[in-house]
Amino acid sequence: MASDRAVEVEGVSKTFRIPHEKRATVFETLAGALRKNEYEVFNVLEDVTFSVTEGECVGIIGDNGSGKSTLLKVIANILRPTKGRVAVRGRMTPFLELGVGFQPDLTVRENVGMYATIMGLSNGMIRDRIEDVISFAGLGRFEDAKLKNLSSGMQVRLAFSTAIQTDPDVLLVDEVLAVGDMEFQQKCFEVFKRYRREGVTILFVSHDLGSVRRFCDKALLLSHGRQVAFGETGDIIDRYVYGGEGRGGAGEDGAEEGLEEKSKVGSEESEGPQTKPRKVLLECSQDSGPRRWGNHKIAIKDVAFFNKFGSVSSRFNSFDPMKVRIYYEVNEAVSDPVFGIGLYTAEGLHLYGTNTALKDLKFDRIERDGYIDLEIDKIPMLAGKFLLSPAIQNRDYSITYDWIDKYYSFEVISTGRDDGLFEVPCKWFV
Numbered sequence: 281m282a283s284d285r286a287v288e289v290e291g292v293s294k295t296f297r298i299p300h301e302k303r304a305t306v307f308e309t310l311a312g313a314l315r316k317n318e319y320e321v322f323n324v325l326e327d328v329t330f331s332v333t334e335g336e337c338v339g340i341i342g343d344n345g346s347g348k349s350t351l352l353k354v355i356a357n358i359l360r361p362t363k364g365r366v367a368v369r370g371r372m373t374p375f376l377e378l379g380v381g382f383q384p385d386l387t388v389r390e391n392v393g394m395y396a397t398i399m400g401l402s403n404g405m406i407r408d409r410i411e412d413v414i415s416f417a418g419l420g421r422f423e424d425a426k427l428k429n430l431s432s433g434m435q436v437r438l439a440f441s442t443a444i445q446t447d448p449d450v451l452l453v454d455e456v457l458a459v460g461d462m463e464f465q466q467k468c469f470e471v472f473k474r475y476r477r478e479g480v481t482i483l484f485v486s487h488d489l490g491s492v493r494r495f496c497d498k499a500l501l502l503s504h505g506r507q508v509a510f511g512e513t514g515d516i517i518d519r520y521v522y523g524g525e526g527r528g529g530a531g532e533d534g535a536e537e538g539l540e541e542k543s544k545v546g547s548e549e550s551e552g553p554q555t556k557p558r559k560v561l562l563e564c565s566q567d568s569g570p571r572r573w574g575n576h577k578i579a580i581k582d583v584a585f586f587n588k589f590g591s592v593s594s595r596f597n598s599f600d601p602m603k604v605r606i607y608y609e610v611n612e613a614v615s616d617p618v619f620g621i622g623l624y625t626a627e628g629l630h631l632y633g634t635n636t637a638l639k640d641l642k643f644d645r646i647e648r649d650g651y652i653d654l655e656i657d658k659i660p661m662l663a664g665k666f667l668l669s670p671a672i673q674n675r676d677y678s679i680t681y682d683w684i685d686k687y688y689s690f691e692v693i694s695t696g697r698d699d700g701l702f703e704v705p706c707k708w709f710v
């Protein structure tokens with residue numbers, strides 16, 4: 281292993297074999313002895329290769345079940361790889377299944393002593409640090425309580441507080457920061473920052489992309505056990521959120537169009553549609569399809585959301601740019617139409633509305649099919665699913681040409697640590 285490498289993972293695959301046939305009784309065992317047991321094979325990791333330099337922090341991201349925890353367990357030597365090789369230089373502390381080994385009938389204090397022993401701390405160190413551990417976990421008042429009387433969150437806090445007393449060179453962390461309240465999470469961040477300053481190498485599995493973006497120099501993206509990408513954190517998070525095709529493939533237009541114009545009308549005949557519009561939904565009842573009304577002289581054909589790479593996407597990083605494109609078709613030429621959108625939470629709470637009239641944009645007469653773009657410089661919502669209603673009306677809103685209510689949706693992935701629905705630009709001063 282190269283001298284500056286702390287962790288090397290080379291061609292690692294992991295397969296689980298789940299037996300199909302259950303042999304619970306003696307008879308079943310005897311009767312089945314001559315038959316070959318059948319197994320279902322799960323390839324949970326396939327050919328994963330990457331290396332981590334000393335002092336680097338690497339985030340491991342991917343959908344549920346993509347193999348992140350299994351990979352950490354293989355690196356921690358809890359699981360043996362089916363193929364491939366892992367090398368770790370220095371003392372490794374895994375924060376994986378925190379609290380394994382806790383005894384429910386022992387007190388908090390007794391458990392800390394026992395857990396610290398499992399984590400490899402000497403008796404002297406445990407004696408010196410036990411108060412710190414309990415106070416870091418915020419369990420001073422509970423030190424003589426039996427563990428079984430604590431909430432599961434309290435137990436994880438206690439396990440985390442004990443585990444950080446070790447002096448690791450390489451730290452493996454699985455979602456620890458997802459536990460506990462904001463105050464405890466803040467304390468965890470402080471500990472990780474200290475470890476980072478001290479040059480500890482960290483591998484960090486998390487669904488919290490904001491933490492990964494802030495803490496990690498690099499990231500590894502897994503999908504169905506395969507390594508999709510490994511590299512600079514921002515690039516890998518983009519790859520995860522926007523997908524492989526979300527970065528400039530066929531039929532994409534963002535590069536040429538740029539993002540400078542705030543709102544623009546295009547013509548499908550001249551430029552062609554940039555995404556395949558869904559079927560026109562002119563006839564739809566209340567109980568099937570969207571709520572929709574209007575005389576459809578101009579009808580909305582589709583709405584597409586474009587990401588910063590100019591590709592159609594349904595997921596966005598918070599604070600990234602977004603372009604909303606409304607495709608329309610003209611059944612009868614109209615003068616001076618107003619295009620608008622309404623933005624809602626998934627529960628239907630109205631967040632924002634705007635239209636071309638409010639932004640002083642005027643069209644004389646529209647005779648041909650086309651599209652109009654609304655460009656958002658920075659998505660202010662922090663996380664969640666959002667709904668959009670596109671609408672076309674006349675200037676005094678007395679005629680609705682088309683309105684499709686809360687039908688189109690997109691998801692915003694959190695990339696920050698603030699809490700709530702949207703960002704309020706602000707600063708603290710003392």
Ligand SMILES: Nc1ncnc2c1ncn2[C@@H]1O[C@H](COP(=O)(O)OP(=O)(O)OP(=O)(O)O)[C@@H](O)[C@H]1O
Pocket residue numbers: 296297298322324342343344345346347348349350351
């Ligand atoms: N011991 C096991 N036996 C069989 N299958 C397993 C075992 N451990 C994990 N798996 C399967 O391996 C796959 C990957 O699991 P893993 O926990 O590594 O994914 P993950 O990316 O960490 O998921 P999550 O984000 O939900 O924690 C899952 O389909 C899981 O069911």
